[in-house]
Amino acid sequence: MLALCAVALLALPWIIGSEFYVNMASQVLIYALFALSINMMLGYGGMVSLGHAAYLGIAGYACILATLAGYNQLLAAMFGIALSTAAAALFGVLSLRAPGLGFVMITLALGQIVWGIAYRANDLTGGDNGIRHPARPMPFGMDIRDAPSFYYFTLAVFAIALVCIWRFARSPLGASVMGARDQPRRMRMLGHHVWLVRWITFVMAGFWGSVAGVLYVYYNLFLSPHAMSLQQSAEILLMAILGGASTLTGPILGAAIITLVKNVISTYVERWNTLLGMIFVLVIVFMPHGLVPGCRQLWQRMRGREGAHTAIGAAPERAQ
Amino acid sequence: MSPPALAVAHLSKRFGGLPAARDVSLTVMAGERRLIIGPNGAGKTTLFNLITGDLSADGGSARLFGQELIGMPTQQRVHLGLARTYQILTLFPRERLIHNVVLALLGLDRRRWNPWSILLAKHDLYDAARAALDSVGLGGSAERVVSETSYGERRRLELAMALAQKPKVLLLDEPLAGLSQGERQTVRALLESIPRDVTIVMIEHDMDTALALAERITVLHYGEVIVEGTRAEVVADPRTREVYLGD
Numbered sequence: 001m002l003a004l005c006a007v008a009l010l011a012l013p014w015i016i017g018s019e020f021y022v023n024m025a026s027q028v029l030i031y032a033l034f035a036l037s038i039n040m041m042l043g044y045g046g047m048v049s050l051g052h053a054a055y056l057g058i059a060g061y062a063c064i065l066a067t068l069a070g071y072n073q074l075l076a077a078m079f080g081i082a083l084s085t086a087a088a089a090l091f092g093v094l095s096l097r098a099p100g101l102g103f104v105m106i107t108l109a110l111g112q113i114v115w116g117i118a119y120r121a122n123d124l125t126g127g128d129n130g131i132r133h134p135a136r137p138m139p140f141g142m143d144i145r146d147a148p149s150f151y152y153f154t155l156a157v158f159a160i161a162l163v164c165i166w167r168f169a170r171s172p173l174g175a176s177v178m179g180a181r182d183q184p185r186r187m188r189m190l191g192h193h194v195w196l197v198r199w200i201t202f203v204m205a206g207f208w209g210s211v212a213g214v215l216y217v218y219y220n221l222f223l224s225p226h227a228m229s230l231q232q233s234a235e236i237l238l239m240a241i242l243g244g245a246s247t248l249t250g251p252i253l254g255a256a257i258i259t260l261v262k263n264v265i266s267t268y269v270e271r272w273n274t275l276l277g278m279i280f281v282l283v284i285v286f287m288p289h290g291l292v293p294g295c296r297q298l299w300q301r302m303r304g305r306e307g308a309h310t311a312i313g314a315a316p317e318r319a320q
Numbered sequence: 321m322s323p324p325a326l327a328v329a330h331l332s333k334r335f336g337g338l339p340a341a342r343d344v345s346l347t348v349m350a351g352e353r354r355l356i357i358g359p360n361g362a363g364k365t366t367l368f369n370l371i372t373g374d375l376s377a378d379g380g381s382a383r384l385f386g387q388e389l390i391g392m393p394t395q396q397r398v399h400l401g402l403a404r405t406y407q408i409l410t411l412f413p414r415e416r417l418i419h420n421v422v423l424a425l426l427g428l429d430r431r432r433w434n435p436w437s438i439l440l441a442k443h444d445l446y447d448a449a450r451a452a453l454d455s456v457g458l459g460g461s462a463e464r465v466v467s468e469t470s471y472g473e474r475r476r477l478e479l480a481m482a483l484a485q486k487p488k489v490l491l492l493d494e495p496l497a498g499l500s501q502g503e504r505q506t507v508r509a510l511l512e513s514i515p516r517d518v519t520i521v522m523i524e525h526d527m528d529t530a531l532a533l534a535e536r537i538t539v540l541h542y543g544e545v546i547v548e549g550t551r552a553e554v555v556a557d558p559r560t561r562e563v564y565l566g567d
Contacts, residue, residue: 164436167435167436167437167438168435168436170438170439170440171434171435171436171437171438171439172426172429172431172432172433172434172437172439172442173432173433173434173435174435174439175419175422175423175426175439176423176426176432179412179423182412182414183410183411183412185374185410186406186410186411186412187423187427188373188374188393188394188395188398189372189374189394189395189398189403189404189410190395190398190423190424190426190427190481190485191395191398191399191427191428191485192395192423192426192427192432193393193395194395200433200435204435
């Protein structure tokens with residue numbers, strides 16, 4: 001199954017052909033990475049953040065400004081990611097002081113502060129008009145200006161991130177953060193440093209969110225405060241919830257659905273926002289844990305029923 | 321002379337105007353089996369919560385083998401050799417029994433910070449977890465999910481998690497609560513089999529089992545220690561009979 005997905009993703013530019021849809025696939029991968037990053041906090045850590053888009057913005061702006069200041073693209077990208085991850089480390093210290101709703105509110109406030117700075121600092125960020133990135137980089141001398149090349153570049157980064165996040169989810173640290181999500185008091189009494197485990201997860205999520213931010217800038221060659229707005233944070237959260245938080249594939253599926261509805265269905269359906277809302281409500285009503293866990297349950301139920309039919313059918317044979 | 325396993329001195333805690341622990345002092349020697357009794361609301365679980373750090377104390381001290389615990393984070397107390405079970409089961413119900421014990425072992429293992437290695441590949445942890453489950457008679461249920469087990473099995477799992485950590489001092493909060501007669505016998509045998517290098521402080525309402533296990537008994541009432549002594553002394557004390565035995 002995994003090999004099939006990998007082959008399909010590698011062959012995608014040839015399969016779909018159209019440049020528009022190849023670009024769309026790149027966009028899906030960027031949002032999928034962003035949704036995977038927030039899912040590290042939401043799904044594995046039980047931490048609902050409404051300020052995650054701030055990392056996309058900080059990494060993006062820092063990357064553009066460093067490039068404009070004359071640094072090479074690699075250094076600029078690393079600077080953007082490092083600065084944004086440092087911001088995540090600080091935001092983690094501030095927001096993890098409060099549990100539950102307090103945490104949500106602090107992340108929201110921090111996200112809004114970053115958005116406000118980007119909006120007001122005209123000289124630096126171009127304010128509401130945004131700021132342009134001069135050009136896509138040439139990683140290892142490869143030209144990624146055209147749609148298929150950029151898709152492969154994004155796919156490579158996405159694959160690295162996916163492996164890292166997959167390993168995290170199955171690692172001792174991943175088990176600790178999931179334990180802290182379910183029984184924080186018990187985890188403390190088992191010797192786990194719950195706060196530190198959550199903070200590390202928060203910072204790691206910020207790191208991958210920052211990587212998505214740099215990819216976002218390379219894709220659009222432009223960044224405005226809109227990219228780090230509350231709506232963006234909420235949308236990323238919805239991607240993870242729609243697909244199924246706490247699963248690895250759920251946020252990817254959620255990102256694909258929402259990105260496609262926003263960019264493709266919206267050209268045919270005027271009220272695409274309503275459609276998106278309806279999809280979300282239907283999924284949550286019928287599959288409260290999201291699409292991936294819901295479909296998995298459905299599949300297991302069907303197999304169970306099939307198994308029961310087989311058993312009933314097999315009974316006379318056994319009797320014979 | 322080695323310090324006591326657990327030395328609580330003048331420990332106090334108030335919830336608003338209500339004193340939950342009033343100047344509580346008790347000394348438990350290494351290897352001792354201590355029973356804490358008292359009517360509901362006497363402050364027994366509060367005392368445990370103060371010792372473990374689940375609650376912060378208003379004043380007083382609690383020392384584990386001479387090391388001050390008050391002001392120390394809970395997880396650090398665990399690393400010093402403190403373990404506990406809860407009156408209300410606190411497990412990971414969606415996980416397998418073995419994963420619950422692995423989490424307990426991981427809590428004291430440096431590898432818990434590793435974000436890259438695969439937990440399932442840590443065979444030594446899983447072997448140790450299996451051994452801990454075996455010791456409480458749950459070896460055959462290691463792969464079952466907690467939510468599919470009986471209450472008695474969950475109680476034993478709590479014990480397995482605590483024992484897997486090889487604690488120096490084990491706090492047991494009503495380990496027999498809610499168990500059938502048969503399960504009580506099993507858990508009682510388990511408690512009796514715990515080696516002497518583990519000091520046990522136990523809250524229990526099943527007086528037959530508790531009195532059979534305990535060497536010294538502390539009676540709490542309204543957050544205060546009112547009687548302390550050997551089984552015979554405590555049972556014979558009129559204050560015990562008045563507040564607890566209802567005589």
